[in-house]
Amino acid sequence: MKPPHAAASSRPTVDYPEPPTSEELPIELPAGSRWGVCLSHDIDHLGLREHLVDGFLLRYGFNIARQNLLRRWRPGRAVGAWWGIARAALGHDPWDVLEELLEAEARAGVKSTWFIAVRSGLGINYRPPAIQRAVDRLRAAGQEVGLHGQCSGDAAGLAEEVRELAAICGAPVRGLRMHYLRLGREVLDGMQAAGLEYDSTVMDRGNLDPDQHPLPGPRRLREGLLEIPLHVMDSTLFSVTGLGLDLAGARDYVRRLGDRAAELGRVVTVNLHPNSYSSQDPEIKQWYDILLSELTARSDVWLTDFRGLVERIRW
């Protein structure tokens, strides 16, 4: 019999675009830690209001129905989320949560890596002034800012995205995660041209069973370039096109994955989309708050962002 999570996600695996040039590289955990968690955020939206004229809200409204009505009959949840769209039109933006998420992480005493895009497209529609404000705020809070890349088939385009983000940051950019996890050789060419150090886009969804998850570690992609695979994504846990878990199921999943990581001495990489940390997705917000409080209550877990993780990879 197949383990319950093994085939539950209909989302495809994101593989290496070419064979890595190393085996899995060891991560030196800080003294006293048995395993670790690396926190990251893909910024697909800075607000719902940026979508009032681009047609995205129609797809989003349809997805609310799909998430709440087809497999899980929760009409109250759908009505609440649609009401959130209406309120956004009236001025209160439920996806404007950057400050709230920063506060939650500051309370927990953790840092995370925020991947932000500089190009619109594929559902992303925030503009340069909003990007600058977000980057300034994140950097003032001491957070790492990486690129949420868009140019998946164009090395020069990707390198240009990196340069633009570095100019916005006023500092070099070290890391990347591609939007929609669209990774190809051109991305690696662009990363090398722009001097990036790491990518975290590869995601093996072939075996999501938390008791048997391989939790693949970092590998060298090319000279000077690391790939640090992604393990846990909010949408993979909660979406009906992913594992379709509820809050209790997602808590249990991560707890078991933590046991697995402790057994293997691994660092679990997590991605929470900031807009999911909102009243539009109350279960995901609650899940992340609980995750932070459970992890920080333990003494055997090392919590880090990608900056901290890269420093401890021996390569």
Ligand SMILES: [Zn+2]
């Ligand atoms: Zn994205």
